[in-house]
Structure formats: structure tokens, C-alpha cells
Amino acid sequence: MITKHRSLKVKNTLGLDVSTRFLIVAEKKETILDAWKFSKFLKLPFLILGEASNVLFVEDFAGIIVLNRIQGINIYEDSKLWKLHIGAGENWHKLVQNMLTKGIFGLENLAWIPGTVGSVPIQNIGAYGVELKDFCSYVDVLHLKNGDIKRIYSTECNFSYRNSIFKNKYWTDFVIIAVGISLKKKWQPILTYNDLKYLKPISAWDIFNEIFLIRKRKIPDPKVIGNVGSFFKNPIVTKKEAKLLLRYFPTMPCYPYINNQIKLAAGWLIEQCNLKEFYIGDSGIYKNQALILINKGHATSQDILSLAREIRIRVGKKFNIWLEPEVRFIKAKGECDAVAMLS
Numbered sequence: 125m126i127t128k129h130r131s132l133k134v135k136n137t138l139g140l141d142v143s144t145r146f147l148i149v150a151e152k153k154e155t156i157l158d159a160w161k162f163s164k165f166l167k168l169p170f171l172i173l174g175e176a177s178n179v180l181f182v183e184d185f186a187g188i189i190v191l192n193r194i195q196g197i198n199i200y201e202d203s204k205l206w207k208l209h210i211g212a213g214e215n216w217h218k219l220v221q222n223m224l225t226k227g228i229f230g231l232e233n234l235a236w237i238p239g240t241v242g243s244v245p246i247q248n249i250g251a252y253g254v255e256l257k258d259f260c261s262y263v264d265v266l267h268l269k270n271g272d273i274k275r276i277y278s279t280e281c282n283f284s285y286r287n288s289i290f291k292n293k294y295w296t297d298f299v300i301i302a303v304g305i306s307l308k309k310k311w312q313p314i315l316t317y318n319d320l321k322y323l324k325p326i327s328a329w330d331i332f333n334e335i336f337l338i339r340k341r342k343i344p345d346p347k348v349i350g351n352v353g354s355f356f357k358n359p360i361v362t363k364k365e366a367k368l369l370l371r372y373f374p375t376m377p378c379y380p381y382i383n384n385q386i387k388l389a390a391g392w393l394i395e396q397c398n399l400k401e402f403y404i405g406d407s408g409i410y411k412n413q414a415l416i417l418i419n420k421g422h423a424t425s426q427d428i429l430s431l432a433r434e435i436r437i438r439v440g441k442k443f444n445i446w447l448e449p450e451v452r453f454i455k456a457k458g459e460c461d462a463v464a465m466l467s
């Protein structure tokens with residue numbers, strides 16, 4: 125299906141009133157390839173999206189947006205593992221719920237995250253002590269230039285905190301069309317996250333339900349209040365830098381991260397700048413979680429940008445830590461450098 129000059133207001137979770145020149149819904153890879161060729165023919169920018177829950181449209185998009193809706197869930201098994209092959213256009217949360225209903229456990233900590241399956245490897249989605257990399261076995265990418273499909277095994281995906289090879293080497297001219305996930309048949313609950321420590325789960329459903337309650341407290345429903353989840357990434361610093369900061373801010377939360385580094389809580393840093401419930405136009409900071417920027421109804425892209433800029437400057441001045449957006453910034457011709465936009 126192809127539509128012209130289409131409003132994206134109900135199609136991005138921030139609820140920004142922006143538009144695209146063409147919008148195409150693709151249920152098979154051939155449609156994606158045709159749309160890409162069409163964009164080359166018309167010399168227009170091309171953008172693939174899932175559910176636009178991790179993008180900030182800085183302005184109207186001047187090209188062709190393709191919404192990936194390739195469906196299909198195939199389940200294989202061996203004596204130890206459930207092996208899933210999932211179409212990139214499947215909704216991630218529905219997949220998690222669907223697997224739990226079938227008695228296939230393991231993904232419950234990642235429940236209630238909006239978006240499609242095809243997007244989850246890109247920033248290696250993570251929540252409540254778990255990341256996609258813990259289960260991902262491969263990612264199938266479609267090379268738009270020649271139509272070839274390449275399987276990238278998880279060892280080659282370079283997964284790290286909110287990052288992967290799909291943000292660089294396999295970014296331009298590649299579209300994710302399927303993801304492979306392996307889950308152990310012998311279920312082990314993961315309760316390392318502080319809010320889950322005291323839970324005594326009998327089944328994965330207990331974790332699923334608890335996470336629903338935690339998320340309900342901290343994150344607004346995008347259908348009611350526009351948002352993209354965490355707007356900024358949690359900063360990663362060296363042990364030495366963390367030690368120095370702790371001298372001045374002894375209550376600062378610090379979490380051990382790989383290679384002797386320390387992960388800080390961006391939400392806490394923002395709170396310390398007396399910015400909670402701070403508003404620019406109709407955009408603001410969510411009252412229950414400072415890391416979430418919201419659209420109260422009529423915020424413009426410029427409102428959100430100004431707010432994000434203000435937050436970044438205030439945190440930078442107080443802590444000498446310069447927050448980086450987790451959300452992807454999209455200009456008229458495609459993705460742009462989010463840090464540069466806020467500098």
C-alpha cells in the first residue's frame with residue numbers, strides 16, 4: 125500500500141505532527157526492494173521504520189518511509205533450546221507474550237517494549253537486567269543494492285550497550301528482515317535488577333506482570349502521552365572519572381559495566397539539575413522518570429529539541445558529562461547526528 129503526503133502524527137510514539145512524502149507498508153521483502161528502487165528513480169531519501177518508537181522527526185520527511193510489516197514466527201527445537209525465526213515486522217511485545225503463552229520463557233524481562241522485532245538488534249534493546257544479545261542467535265539483512273540476504277551471527281553483531289553493527293557497517297542500504305532467537309528450555313529467572321531482587325517468581329508470568337507494574341509507574345503509555353522511552357543513554361565513564369564525581373556527589377548511583385567501566389544513571393543526573401517537570405512549550409520532563417521527555421499534546425519538534433538541548437547543557441555544566449541521545453534524529457533527508465543537533 126502506498127500513500128502520498130501522509131501525516132505521521134499517529135505513527136510516531138512521540139506524537140509529533142510531521143509528515144512524509146510517501147508512506148509504504150511492506151509485508152514482504154520484494155515491496156521493500158521496489159520501494160528502494162522507486163526512491164532511487166525519484167532521487168528521494170529512503171527510510172525504513174518499525175513503529176517509530178525510537179525516532180525524533182526534526183522536521184517533515186522529504187522522501188519515502190517504508191513501514192516494515194514482514195510477519196511470521198517459526199519455532200524449532202532441540203533437546204535444550206527453543207529456536208525462533210521471526211519476521212522483522214512482528215510486534216516485539218506481542219512476540220514476548222505469545223511465547224509465554226506457549227510456555228517458552230526467557231524474554232519476559234524485555235516485555236512491554238514498543239516496536240518491531242526488526243529494530244531490536246539495532247540498539248540491542250535492554251531492560252531489567254537483560255539485553256537482546258543474551259538471546260539473539262542471528263539477524264538476517266537484506267542488501268538493498270542487489271537483493272541478497274546475509275545472515276549475521278550474533279558473534280559478529282558487536283552488541284554492546286544500545287549499540288550494534290547495525291548502527292554502522294550494516295546501516296545504509298541494509299534492512300533487517302528477520303531475527304533468530306534461542307531460548308533455553310530450562311528456565312532461569314533473571315532477577316539481578318534492583319526492583320526485581322525481592323520477587324520470588326514461580327513462573328515467567330510473575331516477572332512479566334511485575335515488569336508491567338514497574339513500567340506503568342515509571343513510563344507513560346505513548347498512546348496517552350507521547351514519548352520515546354529513555355531519551356538519553358546512560359553515560360559510561362571510567363572508574364577514575366566515577367571516583368572523582370563521587371567525591372562531589374556521594375549519593376550518585378554507579379553500576380559496574382564491562383572493561384572496568386561504570387554506568388551512571390542519566391535520569392538521576394537530570395534530577396539533580398532541578399529539571400524535573402520542566403517544560404518548553406508542550407514538551408516536558410515526565411514527573412515519575414526524568415529520563416523521559418514527553419509531548420503533552422501539541423509539542424513541536426523544535427520544543428523537544430530545545431528541551432533536550434537545555435537538559436544536556438545543564439547536566440554538562442554540573443557534572444561535565446555530556447548526555448548522548450538514545451533516540452534517532454530524522455531530518456528531511458534522513459538520519460542526522462543527534463549529538464551535533466544538540467550541541
Ligand SMILES: Cc1cc2nc3c(=O)[nH]c(=O)nc-3n(C[C@H](O)[C@H](O)[C@H](O)COP(=O)(O)OP(=O)(O)OC[C@H]3O[C@@H](n4cnc5c(N)ncnc54)[C@H](O)[C@@H]3O)c2cc1C
Nearest residue numbers: 174175176177178239240242243249250251299300352353
Ligand atoms: C514507552 C517506551 C518504552 C521503551 N522502553 C525501552 C526499553 O526498555 N529498552 C529499550 O532498549 N528501548 C526502549 N524503548 C525504545 C524503543 O521501543 C526500542 O528501541 C524499539 O526497539 C524501537 O522499535 P521501532 O520498531 O519502533 O523502531 P523505529 O523507531 O521505527 O526505528 C528505530 C531505528 O531503527 C531503524 N529501523 C527500524 N526497522 C528497521 C529494519 N527492519 N531494518 C533496519 N533498520 C530499521 C530505523 O530507521 C530507525 O533508525 C522504549 C520506547 C517507548 C516509546
